[in-house]
Amino acid sequence: MNVSLIARGVSLEVPIYLQNERSAKTWFATLLNAAFDPPRRETRTVLSDIGFEAHDGDRIALIGRNGAGKSTLLRVLNGAFTPTRGAVEVNGSCQALLNVSLGFNAEATVRENIFLRGTAIGLRSSQIRHLIEPVVEFAGLTEKIGHRLKTLSAGQRMRLGFAISTSVQHDIMLMDEWIGTGDTEFIAKAKERLAGRVDGSRIVVLASHNAGLLNSVCNKGIVLERGRMIFYGGIKEALASYRDLIKSVPAEAAVL
Numbered sequence: 001m002n003v004s005l006i007a008r009g010v011s012l013e014v015p016i017y018l019q020n021e022r023s024a025k026t027w028f029a030t031l032l033n034a035a036f037d038p039p040r041r042e043t044r045t046v047l048s049d050i051g052f053e054a055h056d057g058d059r060i061a062l063i064g065r066n067g068a069g070k071s072t073l074l075r076v077l078n079g080a081f082t083p084t085r086g087a088v089e090v091n092g093s094c095q096a097l098l099n100v101s102l103g104f105n106a107e108a109t110v111r112e113n114i115f116l117r118g119t120a121i122g123l124r125s126s127q128i129r130h131l132i133e134p135v136v137e138f139a140g141l142t143e144k145i146g147h148r149l150k151t152l153s154a155g156q157r158m159r160l161g162f163a164i165s166t167s168v169q170h171d172i173m174l175m176d177e178w179i180g181t182g183d184t185e186f187i188a189k190a191k192e193r194l195a196g197r198v199d200g201s202r203i204v205v206l207a208s209h210n211a212g213l214l215n216s217v218c219n220k221g222i223v224l225e226r227g228r229m230i231f232y233g234g235i236k237e238a239l240a241s242y243r244d245l246i247k248s249v250p251a252e253a254a255v256l
């Protein structure tokens with residue numbers, strides 16, 4: 001089967017709520033302001049007419065300053081956000097490593113959370129049953145399998161999320177800059193697993209600010225600026241185009 005990831009004219013507008021500056025000197029003034037000065041609703045274009053095609057063997061870097069739209073584009077590619085205009089076409093199974101602790105239920109146990117997350121990422125229950133042991137073992141949480149999630153530390157939750165999200169190899173891997181909150185030993189283990197998953201994926205899209213990492217993993221790059229794609233081509237050229245952009249346009253002019 002041919003694996004591909006295609007974005008055609010993808011735009012995303014989001015509602016934002018703007019509040020006039022208001023004083024809250026007394027409780028009465030606060031009450032009046034809340035009643036007669038509600039926030040204004042406006043829409044903001046976060047992604048604008050993004051179009052590209054990725055095929056077998058493509059490893060694409062998403063490059064851009066803070067707020068350029070990288071994470072939002074990954075979420076649109078992942079199907080978490082529906083584009084306001086345009087479409088995304090995905091051929092192949094897709095794994096997103098965006099927010100590894102998203103979608104957990106604090107009241108449920110570690111075992112139940114593996115089921116919940118496994119179902120959310122599209123695994124069958126028979127598949128999940130076989131994954132429970134390797135997942136808790138990788139996360140170093142075997143003894144905590146029956147504990148409620150809310151009793152785990154932030155690092156332990158992150159380890160669990162990472163272990164579930166990377167438990168199965170998919171054709172397409174979407175990855176946001178991965179900031180490890182785990183301890184040194186876990187980070188080393190996680191990096192090794194990630195390298196294996198990247199190697200095993202037929203298409204990778206990776207958003208990061210780390211030029212060294214992007215250079216070593218990716219062969220192509222997309223440069224985003226204010227939600228627009230201003231370059232798509234080879235990784236070296238993409239990184240050069242980003243460097244030129246940083247030199248020529250001040251950061252204040254690039255805020256959406």
Ligand SMILES: Nc1ncnc2c1ncn2[C@@H]1O[C@H](COP(=O)(O)OP(=O)(O)OP(=O)(O)O)[C@@H](O)[C@H]1O
Pocket residue numbers: 014015016044046064065066067068069070071072073256
């Ligand atoms: N739901 C939302 N409502 C309003 N604005 C949003 C929403 N989601 C994203 N944005 C805005 O869209 C822009 C792009 O955000 P995004 O997180 O995609 O940037 P990024 O390139 O990943 O940045 P960073 O490098 O800092 O992670 C930002 O200006 C952000 O404030």
